[in-house]
Amino acid sequence: QLACPLDLGCHSVGKVYDFTSMIDLHPGGDAILRDAGADATQGFHGPHHPGRAHEMLEDYIIGSVVGPAPTRSKEVDKSSLKVFTRSEVAKHSSESDCWVIIHGYVYDITKFGQEHPGGQNIYNNAGGDATEGFDLQNHPNLAFAEMKKLLIGRVDA
Numbered sequence: 001q002l003a004c005p006l007d008l009g010c011h012s013v014g015k016v017y018d019f020t021s022m023i024d025l026h027p028g029g030d031a032i033l034r035d036a037g038a039d040a041t042q043g044f045h046g047p048h049h050p051g052r053a054h055e056m057l058e059d060y061i062i063g064s065v066v067g068p069a070p071t072r073s074k075e076v077d078k079s080s081l082k083v084f085t086r087s088e089v090a091k092h093s094s095e096s097d098c099w100v101i102i103h104g105y106v107y108d109i110t111k112f113g114q115e116h117p118g119g120q121n122i123y124n125n126a127g128g129d130a131t132e133g134f135d136l137q138n139h140p141n142l143a144f145a146e147m148k149k150l151l152i153g154r155v156d157a
Contacts, residue, residue: 017060081105082153086128089155093127099152100130107150 019026084106092099098110109122116122118137125133 015057015061016063017057018062019060022060081151083156084153086155090127095123095126098123098126100125101128101155102131102134102147104155105151106153106155107147108152109150112146112150 086101089099089101089106092108092110095113096110098113099106099108101107109116113120113122121133124130
């Protein structure tokens with residue numbers, strides 16, 4: 001069973017939808033799986049979902065979410081993070097020793113590189129700023145949880 005919470009912003013508590021029967025019918029293919037088990041609001045609200053998709057939601061409601069939705073926030077407490085210079089990050093620019101900067105934070109993606117669902121493009125900005133490339137992708141909520149595990153510091157301003 002595939003249950004996706006989706007907070008439509010019209011209720012103080014989000015709705016939970018079961019899209020299991022929709023997987024094979026979804027015009028966007030398996031993109032429907034991207035946010036399975038997480039808040040899919042951001043991925044749903046966009047130009048690729050016509051009015052009919054919004055109308056169909058009512059058919060898939062199975063409950064409500066209690067409490068705050070998981071966050072996709074890029075912000076963390078900066079005060080406790082080690083500070084690196086860009087030249088220090090640049091020394092880690094290979095697949096066997098790979099750091100990247102995303103939104104001013106430094107991530108050691110060395111061990112994650114082989115598991116990255118997007119393949120080897122994770123190394124495109126090895127040792128440098130990967131913010132633009134990261135933001136161009138529609139990363140699932142799971143990516144943000146994984147990033148927290150890879151965070152090793154921040155770059156000095």
